[in-house]
Amino acid sequence: MAERHPLSSPPNEEALRELWSYRLWLRLRRMFKWTLWCLAALLAASGALFLYALLVPLPAVPIYQTTTVYSADGQPLYDLHGQGINRRVIPLSEIPKTVIQATIAVEDRSFYQHFGFNPKRMLKAVWVNATSMELNQGASTITQQLARNLYLSHEKTWERKIKEALYALQLEVQLSKEEILSRYLNQIYYGESAYGIQxxxxxxxxxxxxxxxxxxxxxLAGIPKNPTRYSPFRDLDAAKKRQRVVLQSMVEAGYLTPEQMETIAHTPVTLKKKQEKETIAPYFLDYILREAQKTYGIDRDLLQNGGLQIFTTLDPAIQKAAEQAVRELMPKQPKLQVALAAIEPSTGAIRALVGGRHYEDSQFNRTLALRQPGSSFKPFLYLAALENGWTTTTLQTSEPTVFTFGSQEYRPRNFADQYANRPITMREAVRTSDNIYAIKTHLELGPEKLVEMARRLGIQRPLQPLPSLALGSEEVTPLEMASAYATIAGQGKRVAPTAIVKITDATGKTLAEARPVRQQVIQPQQAYLITSLLQAPFEPGGTAHRISQRLSRPVAGKTGTTDFDAWMVGFTPQLSTAVWVGYDQPRKLSTAESRIAAVIWADFMERAHADRPVEPFVPPEGIISAYVDPQTGQLAGPNCPTVSLEVFATGTEPKQICQVHNPQAKPPAQKKEEETPRPPWRRWIDWFH
Structure with a gap:
């Protein structure tokens, strides 16, 4: 028999066991190495992820906030939502503890334990989504919700979920829990365009x-789950049921006892009446936004979305009086327009502004539109004359007159070709709005004097020194006219019109602040004299007499009419107002239309002063009164048929008694200067002579 080869002998059981053990050890060794490598890689990846979250700054995201405009009495007038977002950021310290606890209990009970995401909730969500092959189950923590609202859309994709987790980790690493909670409660949507708890x-x-x-x-804590469904404005019952869920979550989280839960659940809440906020002074809002950008350099985006607080000069009561007067007294002719500007003389504060009859139809602000002021410009001429030697009794003949300038002729006319055909005083010229008197005074004075006076009073437009300037041929704005008359009402002290008092940012830091400066541009005596003259139009025979019965206090003012413009500008010591009526496109006014401005002015002034004391025009020092004969401008004598009490700057009053009606009258005795006592020897010498 042939011998068997040693290698062909069957292995024994012990050898097999050793071989199997060896192979198992090799596998375990390899697995251990791979495990170590995986752990090392995982640790490295985790470290890299942590470093990324720590070192890479979060994206800069603008937090849009509501800008609020306040009236002069500190009440909110408008809320500006440039992006349709109503939000006011407040610190966590101003958020009630109940809001914080309720939010944590119902949205993320383990908020203070996790690092941005909850693994248990995430695994559950992954399982549900994987089995359904859809992304229906959410597992977002408060941090993830904040990340989504700040940086991402709300689309349900795996990519968005991964980014959300990454941003959440960054938020957790770079911010404290309190900062995250504060941002969340100021960011989250609560329905009805309200973002944030405030x-x-x-x-x-x-x-x-x-x-x-x-x-x-x-x-409120229950609304963010579904703002449309749980808005108490839309469905209070659904909101209350959701509140129950919130309260039960607070009990489970240990924030409330069951008894406290029941007490709160049965406490009634009173909702604010949901109504459209009345829009007041829309033209004023446009004006202050324009001024904030033009005067103070505030960026438009910051104005609309920066959470600013804009404090203005608008008086709601006076503004409502203006809007009511316009609404009730403007005729139904839709194309006939109106503008009204009211300024406080002592401060320059714009208290009311109406730029047109219907803001919805036309946003054009006519208080800033250039129009011919007509005779309402004449007081500036007479002020210049009073500064240069004229008095309230200076005479000029009112008659048809042709003025020649080189080869050109100028033929001004009075209204309806009515002339006194005799010398008249400045007071009568103001009362009847005599154009001949104005042109003669203008030319004798020198046209540049009127240009200079208008500029001092507040007319900023370049004016041409033409003969017709005395009749208001150069265009100005209603706001300028109200401001110029306010200078007169303020006893000659000029203050630039102010609409914005102060602008602060969302933190309360002052960005801009008005600092009005009062400057004496005309003497108080001249301001009082023209004020006295401007009361004449309301007297019988005056151009504003028809509205005098509507007024219950001393006023001063002047009408102004051109073919296309009707004006009434005037004041009390408390308020200066300009009203303009006309068409945007050149169109002649009817007689009835030309009278509307004065009626609106009177109605508004009565409403605006309803709760104010009656204040007279008080003469300053340096004013003297004297009885004069208006036919001659001289001191009245016993035979003068007409006598009027007139005012003068001390030293400019007439000294001569009227010789026309009192030819034998002697001038008033002049006070003799006291003689210096003479020595006795001098008196003896005089006696011998």
């Missing part, structure tokens, strides 16, 4: 977040 408190309850009751706070 806007939500204002929207639903008309109060600040810090004043929310536990019942109100827990009702």
């Amino acid at each position: 806007a939500a408190a204002e929207t639903y309850f008309g109060k600040n977040a810090r004043d929310l009751t536990p019942a109100e706070a827990t009702l």
